[in-house]
Amino acid sequence: MIRGHNPVIQALLASLFTWGVTALGAAVVFILPHNSKKFLDASLGFAAGVMTAASFWSLLAPAIEISEEQMGKYAFVPVAVGFACGAAFVALSDRLIPSCVRTDFSVVDFLTNSATADTQITTLKDAEADEPTCIDKRKSGESPGSVAFRQTPSPDASLLDVENRSIGPDTQSVSLMSEESQQSWRRILLLILAVTVHNIPEGLAVGVGFGSVGQTPAATFESAFNLALGIGLQNFPEGLAVSLPLAGFGYTKTRAFLYGQLSGMVEPIAALAGAAAVILMEPVLPYALSFAAGAMIYVVADDIIPEAQRNGNGTLASLGTIAGFIVMMCMDVGLG
Incomplete structure (x- = not known):
């Protein structure tokens, strides 16, 4: 992220940074017990606050400013359309993910290759x-x-x-263990797919942020840098959210780390696409900025906050959200 370089190169470096923070979050599994739910929930709450603040100050504010120059009193139209499309994109992705995993768990059986996938024949x-x-x-x-x-x-x-x-009790235990094992693997696979899909709009937001630098007084290098830093901060608990349950389910910590960091691999690709699209098609900039903001806000409201509240640590997660919002707001206002 060197000032003065091509925006596409800047977007690539920024997205590699966010991927690295995802890997750093996944690496916490090496030092953290697999049942540290309070730490995970507080981290998710912090990520929600960071993403909410970054969505407004780094994405929506520049989008509104550009729209006012292009459309005057109708500036809300491209911002509202882009925001709604971004939220709809993530919502559609969430609906498509379960259909990718069949209820017969054949995909899960293939991926895990573990003894739990082969239920033995039990004869009374x-x-x-x-x-x-x-x-x-x-x-x-x-x-x-x-x-x-x-x-x-x-x-x-x-x-x-x-x-x-x-x-017989032995037969019942074999049946129940098999079903619970398959359901657990399915939930973990859905989690990995969900985090990976959600990293696409985040990478897109990084690319759009750097691609739009100089297009408006609000679209500065500092705001793009802060956006990348904010997304990197919220990627930390996302990497942990994948690796921690994998380790708890029996994966080695090395394999849990590898799966956790792989969820961020799509961000550099999306960032390059976002930066190139904005540079080539300047009129779509308000739509692109608000699209990324809508996608991020939907992820916060639909996934991160409910997940952070699920384990009974709601107050801790809410405090983390407030802290994350304040930190990101101070960074955007103070450094932007």
Whole structure:
């Protein structure tokens, strides 16, 4: 992020910085117990405050100023349209993510390659006494993730008898552990996908910020720098939010770190695209700035704040939000 260089180069360096902070957050898993929910919730709250302040002072304020020069009293139109489109983009991404992961968990089974993905066939010992046999549906050609019970042939047994038979505790535990394991893996995979998708508009915001430098008095190098710094700060808990549950679920800390930092890899690509688009198409600048702001605010309201409040640390998370907002506001006003 060297002043005077090409905006695309500046955007690339800034996005590499934000990716590095994501990796730094993921690396905390090496020194932090996997059940440190208070630290994670406070960090998420701080990130929410930082993103909210950065969305206004680094994105919306320049967008409004440019729109006033172009459209006068109708300056609110491009800002409102861009803001709504940015929020709709993230909302649509959130709706598409679950459809990418089928309910049969075949993607999860392939990615994890762990023993939990292969449920063993458990047979009750008293088969000759017409006891039902627990079989894994994956082995019988049916959809995985569920367990069926099959009765051994007996002329005296009825269907009602089979349905009323008691199921042994070992069989129940195998079935429940398999289902809970698959559900946990699915939640973790969705978390990784969600954080990765949300990093796209953040990288786009960095690119737009540097691409718009000099277009208006409000679009300065300092404001773009502060925006990149703010996004980097909020990327810290995002990296931790991926690596911490992975470590808690049984991954080695090295693998948890690698998955956590990979979620930020899309930011440099999005930043380059954003900077190039703004430079080539100056009239779309208000739309691009407000689009990035809308995407970031939607992520804050729909994902970060609810996640920070989920573990019963609501007051701590709210204090973190206030602190993050104040820090970013002071940086934007004092340095911009």
